[in-house]
Amino acid sequence: MAVKDYLRERYFPHMWCPGCGHGTILNSLIRAVEELQLHKNEIVMVSGIGCSARISGYVDFHSLHTIHGRALTFATGVKLSQPRLKVLVPMGDGDALAIGGNHFIHAARRNIDITAIVMNNRIYGMTGGQFSPLSGPGVKATTAPFTTIDDNFDVVELATAAGASFVARSTAFHVKETTEILKKAIMHKGFSVVELLSQCPTHYGRKNKEGDAASMLDLQKSGTAKIGSKALEKNPALTPRGIFVDTDKPEYCEEYDKIIAHATKENIS
Amino acid sequence: MARQKLKEILINRDWCKGCGICVHFCPTKVLELDGKEKSTAVRPEDCICCRMCELRCPDLAIEVLIEEDGNE
Amino acid sequence: MSENIRFIQGNEACVEGAIYAGIDFFAGYPITPSTEIAEHLARRLPETGGKFIQMEDEIASMCAIIGASLTGKKVMTATSGPGFSLKQEAIGYACMTEIPCVIANVQRGGPSTGNPTHVSQGDINQARWGTHGDHSIIALTASNHQDVFNMTVDAFNMAETYRTPVVLLFDEVVGHMREKLVIPEEGEVEIVSRLRTSLGKGVDYHPYLPREDGRLPMSDFGGEHKYNVTGLFHDMWGFPSNNPKTVNELLRHLVDKIENNVRSITRYKEHFLEDAEYIMVSYGSSARSAIHLAKNRRAKGEKIGVLELQSIWPFPTEMVREKCANAKAVLVVEMNMGQVTAQVKAAVRKPNRVFLANRIDGKLITPADIKRLLRVIQGRGV
Numbered sequence: 265m266a267v268k269d270y271l272r273e274r275y276f277p278h279m280w281c282p283g284c285g286h287g288t289i290l291n292s293l294i295r296a297v298e299e300l301q302l303h304k305n306e307i308v309m310v311s312g313i314g315c316s317a318r319i320s321g322y323v324d325f326h327s328l329h330t331i332h333g334r335a336l337t338f339a340t341g342v343k344l345s346q347p348r349l350k351v352l353v354p355m356g357d358g359d360a361l362a363i364g365g366n367h368f369i370h371a372a373r374r375n376i377d378i379t380a381i382v383m384n385n386r387i388y389g390m391t392g393g394q395f396s397p398l399s400g401p402g403v404k405a406t407t408a409p410f411t412t413i414d415d416n417f418d419v420v421e422l423a424t425a426a427g428a429s430f431v432a433r434s435t436a437f438h439v440k441e442t443t444e445i446l447k448k449a450i451m452h453k454g455f456s457v458v459e460l461l462s463q464c465p466t467h468y469g470r471k472n473k474e475g476d477a478a479s480m481l482d483l484q485k486s487g488t489a490k491i492g493s494k495a496l497e498k499n500p501a502l503t504p505r506g507i508f509v510d511t512d513k514p515e516y517c518e519e520y521d522k523i524i525a526h527a528t529k530e531n532i533s
Numbered sequence: 534m535a536r537q538k539l540k541e542i543l544i545n546r547d548w549c550k551g552c553g554i555c556v557h558f559c560p561t562k563v564l565e566l567d568g569k570e571k572s573t574a575v576r577p578e579d580c581i582c583c584r585m586c587e588l589r590c591p592d593l594a595i596e597v598l599i600e601e602d603g604n605e
Numbered sequence: 606m607s608e609n610i611r612f613i614q615g616n617e618a619c620v621e622g623a624i625y626a627g628i629d630f631f632a633g634y635p636i637t638p639s640t641e642i643a644e645h646l647a648r649r650l651p652e653t654g655g656k657f658i659q660m661e662d663e664i665a666s667m668c669a670i671i672g673a674s675l676t677g678k679k680v681m682t683a684t685s686g687p688g689f690s691l692k693q694e695a696i697g698y699a700c701m702t703e704i705p706c707v708i709a710n711v712q713r714g715g716p717s718t719g720n721p722t723h724v725s726q727g728d729i730n731q732a733r734w735g736t737h738g739d740h741s742i743i744a745l746t747a748s749n750h751q752d753v754f755n756m757t758v759d760a761f762n763m764a765e766t767y768r769t770p771v772v773l774l775f776d777e778v779v780g781h782m783r784e785k786l787v788i789p790e791e792g793e794v795e796i797v798s799r800l801r802t803s804l805g806k807g808v809d810y811h812p813y814l815p816r817e818d819g820r821l822p823m824s825d826f827g828g829e830h831k832y833n834v835t836g837l838f839h840d841m842w843g844f845p846s847n848n849p850k851t852v853n854e855l856l857r858h859l860v861d862k863i864e865n866n867v868r869s870i871t872r873y874k875e876h877f878l879e880d881a882e883y884i885m886v887s888y889g890s891s892a893r894s895a896i897h898l899a900k901n902r903r904a905k906g907e908k909i910g911v912l913e914l915q916s917i918w919p920f921p922t923e924m925v926r927e928k929c930a931n932a933k934a935v936l937v938v939e940m941n942m943g944q945v946t947a948q949v950k951a952a953v954r955k956p957n958r959v960f961l962a963n964r965i966d967g968k969l970i971t972p973a974d975i976k977r978l979l980r981v982i983q984g985r986g987v
Binding site: 275305306308310320321324325326327328329330331334336337339340341342343344345346348349366367370423504520523526527528 | 630632648651652654656658660661662665666668669670671672673674675676677678680694695697744825826827828829831832833834835836837844845866
């Protein structure tokens with residue numbers, strides 16, 4: 265099947281700004297799905313609110329555009345009630361880790377077989393450029409005119425500590441790497457988290473003098489390095505990319521099936 | 534190994550928003566933004582078929598059609 | 606005649622009703638006085654092949670059941686005041702997206718943490734208007750365990766029929782009290798199954814295009830038809846739209862599908878109403894006291910009756926007006942500051958002959974409490 269067959273073309277051009285990294289992430293994601301030869305009817309995409317959340321309208325899967333921060337909880341209901349479905353949950357940084365932070369750690373703790381994709385552009389774009397819990401200190405935003413003073417979460421460390429059994433990071437610049445990581449994440453049995461650094465030239469780039477979309481992608485290239493690479497060894501201040509966690513742990517739906525097996529047996533006897 | 538040869542670079546002008554990512558990162562400077570801020574292949578003969586413009590395009594507006602030339 | 610007789614709590618009667626109605630999925634979070642519903646379903650659901658999940662909070666529970674409903678399951682959550690407040694945004698989402706689900710709210714005293722282990726009926730208006738924006742909703746209630754069972758089955762049936770969230774407004778006394786429940790045989794009570802589209806592969810399915818009768822056949826997530834579900838105003842394919850015509854039509858549809866069916870949704874019971882000069886309108890545990898008082902006074906020859914409401918929203922305005930037409934006075938017995946009283950005043954011809962008999966101190970209103978006020982209204986002194 266061609267890549268375009270995974271899109272709802274009638275809703276294009278999409279609503280994202282010129283140079284928005286979210287479009288590139290959509291691009292990488294449908295390529296991952298295409299390369300895995302997944303059946304479109306077996307995929308449910310659940311999203312929350314924000315620029316990132318609009319991604320679910322553009323893919324030709326079962327799509328559920330929900331409320332702010334709660335995408336993972338709707339997704340948990342979908343997955344547990346119909347475990348054969350592949351459930352993809354793209355979220356923005358505010359969606360996933362501010363209003364949705366509690367759900368993020370608990371979905372990871374349960375290790376339910378859902379693929380969470382954090383499209384991290386370090387800003388609330390839809391509402392016009394407020395700082396997010398992933399902005400970090402020293403960032404200019406409409407709600408931080410004198411720069412931010414609060415520290416950011418490290419999504420990889422947070423997801424790992426919370427129990428996610430697959431944790432990875434890449435960027436909108438590293439498109440082939442992103443597709444490869446997403447393929448592994450989607451096929452991973454358990455809760456997988458993929459943080460993808462994205463750019464918001466409109467609200468982040470302009471305010472923080474990072475230039476246009478291309479310059480922001482240059483920063484994703486120069487500011488990151490693969491785990492285990494010489495570059496990272498030389499400069500540990502770079503943001504590491506790659507797969508940080510890939511472990512085999514009991515998956516929630518499979519564990520629940522054991523509860524059903526036990527309960528039905530007990531009921532008969 | 535089969536050498537890859539460009540058939541055509543298809544650019545969907547309705548979808549392209551002219552962000553310039555493809556222009557900036559093309560290793561052989563095949564693409565430029567035209568007067569209407571749309572990406573255009575001005576030097577297709579220089580294309581090395583890396584398809585990075587297609588993969589990076591945030592508007593999903595580019596498709597690089599490639600001919601597999603099996604003779605070389 | 607069924608042999609399946611139980612002596613149980615109201616919360617467990619609700620669970621038995623849900624099982625009878627065919628519940629497949631429950632998500633919840635512990636909260637007094639509804640917790641027993643979650644506890645019993647944690648055991649009962651896997652026994653029937655269903656799924657139970659304890660979520661990380663009230664909001665998550667509400668959202669999880671909506672997600673599960675979309676895969677074709679019958680779903681429910683249970684909560685009480687503070688949790689009901691937290692769920693409101695997601696309840697509005699279910700209204701907007703027309704996803705069948707049942708929310709049991711075993712009422713306790715409020716506002717805020719209030720009086721967790723004591724009775725109240727203070728969430729009547731929250732059930733109606735708790736979520737933001739115009740919408741309509743169904744809310745049912747019950748005063749005894751047989752009716753808790755029946756109303757729970759009804760709630761699941763109505764959720765499917767009207768594609769809407771249905772609120773079960775129980776209260777602490779009914780939830781925790783123990784009494785007899787006779788579980789009907791299979792087939793004895795009607796069960797409404799989900800209306801699914803008959804359209805096959807390759808046919809354009811419109812998830813949000815109502816049929817002539819106003820109903821919208823569904824298609825399960827994971828099935829043949831891929832469509833979009835969004836809390837934004839949307840077109841017949843489920844895609845976001847701010848076209849004024851689309852917005853106008855959808856909002857009217859959301860309200861009309863329920864308000865135009867008040868007669869079919871209305872549930873009530875009459876106790877000695879035929880020649881009643883004084884009518885007590887009540888519901889939930891307070892109706893028990895009203896019925897008790899009416900029985901006692903009837904024995905003494907007083908023409909007193911009770912109109913027991915079992916559906917609160919949409920409010921059965923016409924039915925209440927008809928039933929109360931010949932009453933000298935109407936006494937609304939409830940455990941709040943007059944939430945249903947306001948509705949009854951708006952319904953009857955003589956609103957100045959409608960009085961409130963209430964108790965808001967966490968104690969169940971007694972027949973004696975009601976009688977004191979009745980005597981004043983009757984002009985027979987305190």
